[in-house]
Amino acid sequence: MSNGEASALPGGRPASPVEGGRRFVELTVILAITQFKLRYYGNVLGYFWTLAKPLLLFGVLYVAFTEFVRFGGGIEHYAAYLITAIVLYTYFSETTVDCVTSLVDKEQLIRKIPMPLLAIPLSLSLDAAITLLLNLVAVLGFVAFTGVDITWRWLELPLIVGVLILLSTATGALLSNLYVFFRDTRPIWEVMAQLLFWATPVVYVIENVTNHTLLRVLMLNPLAVLMTQMRHAVIDPTAPSAAQAAGGYVWLLPPAAIVLGVLALSVVMHRRAAPRIAEQV
Amino acid sequence: MKLGPFAGSGFPTGGTHAATLRRSAPSGRGESCVSSSERNLSTVLGASTTRLGGSQETVAPAAEQRQSDRPANAASAPAIAAQRISKTFRITHHPATLKERVLHPFRRDPVEILEALQDVTFEVGKGEFFGIVGRNGSGKSTLLKVIAGIYRPNEGQISVEGRLSPFIELGVGFNPELPARDNVVINCALLGLTRREALRRFDSIIEFAELERFVDMKLKNYSSGMQVRLAFSTAIQVDADILLLDEVLAVGDANFQEKCFETFRRMREEGRTIVLVTHNLSIVERFCDRAMLIDSGKLVAIGEPPEVLKAYRSEVRPKLRSKEGAGTPVGARPGEGSAEVLEAWIEDSSGQRVETCLQGEQIRVCARVLFHSPMRNPEFGFDIRNERFEVVIAANTGWDGVETSSFKAGEQTRVTMELANVLAVGRYSVGVSVAYQYGTTVADLHEGITGFQVDGERWTPGAVEVPRKFEVEVEE
Numbered sequence: 001m002s003n004g005e006a007s008a009l010p011g012g013r014p015a016s017p018v019e020g021g022r023r024f025v026e027l028t029v030i031l032a033i034t035q036f037k038l039r040y041y042g043n044v045l046g047y048f049w050t051l052a053k054p055l056l057l058f059g060v061l062y063v064a065f066t067e068f069v070r071f072g073g074g075i076e077h078y079a080a081y082l083i084t085a086i087v088l089y090t091y092f093s094e095t096t097v098d099c100v101t102s103l104v105d106k107e108q109l110i111r112k113i114p115m116p117l118l119a120i121p122l123s124l125s126l127d128a129a130i131t132l133l134l135n136l137v138a139v140l141g142f143v144a145f146t147g148v149d150i151t152w153r154w155l156e157l158p159l160i161v162g163v164l165i166l167l168s169t170a171t172g173a174l175l176s177n178l179y180v181f182f183r184d185t186r187p188i189w190e191v192m193a194q195l196l197f198w199a200t201p202v203v204y205v206i207e208n209v210t211n212h213t214l215l216r217v218l219m220l221n222p223l224a225v226l227m228t229q230m231r232h233a234v235i236d237p238t239a240p241s242a243a244q245a246a247g248g249y250v251w252l253l254p255p256a257a258i259v260l261g262v263l264a265l266s267v268v269m270h271r272r273a274a275p276r277i278a279e280q281v
Numbered sequence: 282m283k284l285g286p287f288a289g290s291g292f293p294t295g296g297t298h299a300a301t302l303r304r305s306a307p308s309g310r311g312e313s314c315v316s317s318s319e320r321n322l323s324t325v326l327g328a329s330t331t332r333l334g335g336s337q338e339t340v341a342p343a344a345e346q347r348q349s350d351r352p353a354n355a356a357s358a359p360a361i362a363a364q365r366i367s368k369t370f371r372i373t374h375h376p377a378t379l380k381e382r383v384l385h386p387f388r389r390d391p392v393e394i395l396e397a398l399q400d401v402t403f404e405v406g407k408g409e410f411f412g413i414v415g416r417n418g419s420g421k422s423t424l425l426k427v428i429a430g431i432y433r434p435n436e437g438q439i440s441v442e443g444r445l446s447p448f449i450e451l452g453v454g455f456n457p458e459l460p461a462r463d464n465v466v467i468n469c470a471l472l473g474l475t476r477r478e479a480l481r482r483f484d485s486i487i488e489f490a491e492l493e494r495f496v497d498m499k500l501k502n503y504s505s506g507m508q509v510r511l512a513f514s515t516a517i518q519v520d521a522d523i524l525l526l527d528e529v530l531a532v533g534d535a536n537f538q539e540k541c542f543e544t545f546r547r548m549r550e551e552g553r554t555i556v557l558v559t560h561n562l563s564i565v566e567r568f569c570d571r572a573m574l575i576d577s578g579k580l581v582a583i584g585e586p587p588e589v590l591k592a593y594r595s596e597v598r599p600k601l602r603s604k605e606g607a608g609t610p611v612g613a614r615p616g617e618g619s620a621e622v623l624e625a626w627i628e629d630s631s632g633q634r635v636e637t638c639l640q641g642e643q644i645r646v647c648a649r650v651l652f653h654s655p656m657r658n659p660e661f662g663f664d665i666r667n668e669r670f671e672v673v674i675a676a677n678t679g680w681d682g683v684e685t686s687s688f689k690a691g692e693q694t695r696v697t698m699e700l701a702n703v704l705a706v707g708r709y710s711v712g713v714s715v716a717y718q719y720g721t722t723v724a725d726l727h728e729g730i731t732g733f734q735v736d737g738e739r740w741t742p743g744a745v746e747v748p749r750k751f752e753v754e755v756e757e
């Protein structure tokens with residue numbers, strides 16, 4: 001087999017590797033596809049399970065807040081809002097929580113090959129975003145089925161979801177870098193994600209918050225802004241938009257600044273941390 | 282200069298490693314790396330310059346004489362130029378936590394500083410086959426990772442001229458749950474190829490790896506040899522001017538190793554630069570144009586392979602020896618303890634204790650055993666393991682039907698096994714066992730009690746080198 005024939009290179013000349021942004025995108029997409037495949041590979045129930053979790057949470061919360069607490073009953077299209085908000089929030093919390101350990105989990109790769117490290121948390125986020133879009137299709141079908149009118153305002157949804165994905169990805173990337181250096185990032189963030197769930201109008205809506213100061217604080221939360229706007233655009237046009245709930249467009253600037261701040265912080269943090277990640281994971 | 286596949290991506294982990302911690306202003310695209318920070322470095326490191334500093338010769342790229350199809354090779358700029366590289370690792374005993382940071386912002390856990398590389402300077406010429414040797418833990422793999430841009434050096438600068446492809450591990454990113462096709466795509470993506478390119482080459486990769494019949498199988502059902510073949514066939518798809526190899530040759534069967542060497546030989550003929558990290562001296566002797574020896578993170582010798590290997594034999598091996606031979610303490614060894622293997626050593630046929638023996642000569646493996654309780658007809662066994670921890674020779678007085686008489690408590694005996702040294706060139710460790718009751722009860726088993734080196738003229742990927750004769754006839 002060491003004759004010239006067999007040792008000739010398979011596929012002719014070796015291929016030139018792609019560089020820079022193209023390589024980064026290719027790598028992110030392929031890692032995301034792999035994770036997606038692994039979840040569903042030979043598993044017909046795979047997709048069902050990813051939908052089952054938000055559905056179950058919805059079922060429990062719906063029963064709790066309409067039958068026992070009798071709180072949701074007064075809200076127009078409560079079920080539709082609850083399920084949509086849950087799917088969006090679950091995406092955020094799962095992406096960020098999964099991202100935390102992503103770099104350390106891929107230690108085998110990072111130590112062996114020079115690669116754009118951000119591709120790792122970003123691929124996780126991309127994989128989660130694909131699942132989110134699949135879930136949204138199912139959920140919007142349900143929303144329409146419960147009697148919510150489909151209007152042109154639904155076109156706002158891609159923008160809302162886009163900002164959510166941006167926020168989740170930036171937060172996830174930030175946390176994944178942080179975890180390399182501080183191993184208690186994970187439990188801390190899990191608690192934070194719990195807190196954020198209640199600091200975001202998911203089981204309640206923004207009008208339920210009557211305390212003015214509390215409302216101000218809540219509307220600093222970009223997730224609260226997104227959920228409120230989503231309700232206005234998709235579920236119930238008579239509900240207040242994010243700007244109305246916050247008390248004017250100017251009050252939307254702080255949460256917008258938070259989103260951009262997290263994004264900037266994750267980029268800066270990664271630039272500073274990247275050279276040391278391979279030896280710390 | 283090209284800075285490897287990942288330069289300019291904005292992700293600093295990539296190939297740009299004209300790096301110092303001080304971040305000397307990246308001079309253009311890195312070619313003129315001797316900048317002001319070099320002066321700073323000398324002041325920092327001036328005192329710590331090692332005795333080895335003098336032995337660093339800047340050898341003109343040997344490969345220049347080699348004809349090649351790449352015009353760039355005519356240029357005298359080295360493929361890799363490392364200037365006073367130092368790399369330290371900070372080892373903390375408790376993982377750092379955010380909680381600690383917030384509650385005690387100024388308290389720092391004690392850190393242990395591990396100096397993996399100290400002031401290493403060398404150049405690799407274009408088209409050279411360059412070997413880096415050193416024993417385990419000498420810093421050679423760290424150096425390779427610094428060259429690859431995975432680790433950033435704390436001090437010093439490294440510039441890489443040309444596209445660099447690291448073979449630090451084969452099959453990075455392989456997932457056992459997926460079939461060959463997906464794994465090839467992942468591996469290619471990590472090496473920098475696009476999905477389309479990977480898929481286009483898939484059939485020929487499979488063919489080269491001789492895996493046509495197993496394409497749809499999940500990787501976990503592949504044998505390790507099959508996985509290595511798949512990984513290797515994939516890795517060589519990537520075009521690179523410089524290849525970094527870390528002991529990848531140690532895996533796979535002899536056939537496959539030959540195939541690897543064949544490929545590397547061809548790559549060298551094409552004018553590519555190859556840097557190989559290994560502790561297999563015979564490979565260095567056989568393939569490298571130049572080599573470098575590092576020990577405890579310091580450069581000990583650099584130059585022609587014979588000189589470097591001489592340095593290895595005189596400087597590194599004696600240290601290796603003093604660390605060996607201790608083996609595991611009595612309490613931690615298997616065996617119920619009624620006898621104890623005190624020591625073991627290798628003798629040549631004249632009865633002289635040796636650490637190195639030549640292939641083809643008679644050698645004696647000897648052990649001294651102390652009996653703590655009376656024992657009738659004990660059985661003594663030796664095993665000899667190679668660097669891969671494979672038992673190459675295992676022998677036992679019981680299996681050979683040798684009567685060994687009876688021993689009283691407190692008596693000592695010396696056991697000798699003489700044999701022809703058919704072992705392949707390399708390092709070996711010796712294990713000694715004492716058993717009784719027809720070998721059913723182990724009194725002591727002392728693995729790795731001593732070690733020795735086999736030197737010889739002939740290199741083989743096999744485990745032994747036996748006398749043989751070839752005949753090639755034309756059949757009518």
